[in-house]
Amino acid sequence: MKFIENADRDMAVMNIAHALTSDLRKCLLQHEFASFAVPGGTTPGPIFDAMSSVEIDWHRVHVMLTDERWVPDDHARSNAGLVKARLLTGKAAAARFVSYYRQGLRAQEAAPQLSQKLTGEVPISVLLLGMGADMHTASLFPGAPGLAEAMGRDAPLICAVSPPDQPEDRISLSAPALAGAMDKHLVIFGDDKRAALERAMTLPPQDAPIGAVIKGGVVHWAA
Incomplete structure (x- = not known):
């Protein structure tokens, strides 16, 4: 795992956007398409803004x-709303978006269909991750119902999870799907997230899911 310390968050945003677009370009030189998996939340928004104006295929x-x-x-x-508003605009509006939600189906019912749909998208070409202070990543929350299945070696690509402190069910790429990405990047800000990541590296994957997926990747940090 490579750790990059940035001078400030603005610099981190620019450096991460550059790293991601560089990885996408590299993939497109060798493959017909590149699959790009991204998180939601507030942290990636500025990164998406910076990427959306970059000229790539x-x-x-x-x-x-x-x-x-x-x-x-x-x-x-x-x-999806965040990604459409912040990334899939400008030059990046030409990208294809893979939607997950299926009207009339519960998350648990749709997950097998989505796993089959994503078969052609793996291994993920470029992956951007975030991490919570509880050491979760994607929707792999420590202790959440469905976590064991999503962390298993034979886990499907998409798993339904039901975090007890969240108002909705969720679907998440499984730990093997995330860990198998060709280029992996994690962005964390603040001393508390840095300490949480360091702690995660010492814990079992069930207690710190980020530790199961970021090995071999790049961590981008700023205070």
Whole structure:
């Protein structure tokens, strides 16, 4: 795991956007398309803004989420809404977005269909991750129902999870799907997140899911 310390968050945003677009370009030199898995939340928004104006073959990039709340794409809590508003605009509007939500189905019912749909997208070409202070990543929350299945070696690509402190069910790329990405990047800000990541490296994966997926990747940090 490579650790990059940035002078400040603005510098981190620019450096991460550059690293991600460079990895996408590298993949597109060798493959017909690149799959790009991204998180929701507040942290990646500025990174998406910076990437959306970069000139690459966006029409050959397939954008998907690392995880999603089981709500329609136009719901206020949808990660898809963030990606569409902040990344899939400008030059990046040409990218293909892989939507997860299926009207009329529960997350648990849709997960097998989505796993089959994503078969052609793996291994993920470029992966961007976030991490919570509890050491979760994507929707792999320590102690959440469904975590053991999502962390298993034979886990499907997409798993339904039900974090007890969250208002909606969620779906998440499984730990093997995340860990198998060709280029992996984790962005964390603040001393508390840095300490949590250091602690995660000493704990079992069930207690610190980030530790199961970021090995061999790049960590981008700023205070």
